[in-house]
Amino acid sequence: AQSVTQLDSQVPVFEEAPVELRCNYSSSVSVYLFWYVQYPNQGLQLLLKYLSGSTLVKGINGFEAEFNKSQTSFHLRKPSVHISDTAEYFCAVSGVRNQGGKLIFGQGTELSVKP
Amino acid sequence: ETGVTQTPRHLVMGMTNKKSLKCEQHLGHNAMYWYKQSAKKPLELMFVYNFKEQTENNSVPSRFSPECPNSSHLFLHLHTLQPEDSALYLCASSQFGGGAEQYFGPGTRLTVT
Numbered sequence: 001a002q003s004v005t006q007l008d009s010q011v012p013v014f015e016e017a018p019v020e021l022r023c024n025y026s027s028s029v030s031v032y033l034f035w036y037v038q039y040p041n042q043g044l045q046l047l048l049k050y051l052s053g054s055t056l057v058k059g060i061n062g063f064e065a066e067f068n069k070s071q072t073s074f075h076l077r078k079p080s081v082h083i084s085d086t087a088e089y090f091c092a093v094s095g096v097r098n099q100g101g102k103l104i105f106g107q108g109t110e111l112s113v114k115p
Numbered sequence: 116e117t118g119v120t121q122t123p124r125h126l127v128m129g130m131t132n133k134k135s136l137k138c139e140q141h142l143g144h145n146a147m148y149w150y151k152q153s154a155k156k157p158l159e160l161m162f163v164y165n166f167k168e169q170t171e172n173n174s175v176p177s178r179f180s181p182e183c184p185n186s187s188h189l190f191l192h193l194h195t196l197q198p199e200d201s202a203l204y205l206c207a208s209s210q211f212g213g214g215a216e217q218y219f220g221p222g223t224r225l226t227v228t
Contacts, residue, residue, distance in 0.1 A: 043219030
């Protein structure tokens with residue numbers, strides 16, 4: 001079984017500042033890792049995912065995340081945020097052997113970008 | 116229509132009503148999902164269908180009844196709901212297989228009075 005912990009429920013930041021949203025996971029098997037974003041009144045949209053290979057993954061909208069197996073983390077970063085990045089961000093994990101697509105989500109982190 | 120669509124977008128129902136939520140995907144996927152999103156809680160996976168067959172029921176109460184007539188359509192039939200069932204219900208689809216990206220619809224905001 002897998003679990004995901006997003007360490008911050010809310011992250012306020014000023015425009016053009018860097019941001020890091022933290023995600024830790026727990027699993028007894030190898031995992032795939034995902035970050036999704038949810039804008040107000042919308043469904044979730046994939047930002048990026050780690051399946052294998054390079055531990056630094058680049059996604060859409062200038063976001064990137066680094067898989068750290070020893071620390072069981074998959075933190076999301078952006079060097080300079082915009083007002084339009086204000087949204088809720090979800091980290092999710094799936095066991096590699098799970099072919100049925102079951103995703104386990106974290107509680108979400110609300111990113112609030114202020115001018 | 117493109118992507119994943121859900122209807123209705125908003126639904127208010129009494130505890131004795133029967134209603135259905137509809138999801139349609141136009142992506143050629145063969146897996147579909149229902150999630151419940153409540154305030155301040157992680158997304159809860161409710162049901163998974165792969166190739167029209169239910170492969171996951173995450174201990175969901177029987178007052179929620181899913182139906183998947185084909186790979187493009189997914190329904191969630193609701194009856195005798197409780198106020199705590201008020202939430203955003205999200206549908207998603209993906210290709211079958213580990214690591215596949217799930218594409219989400221905009222959700223149905225359900226209020227049970």
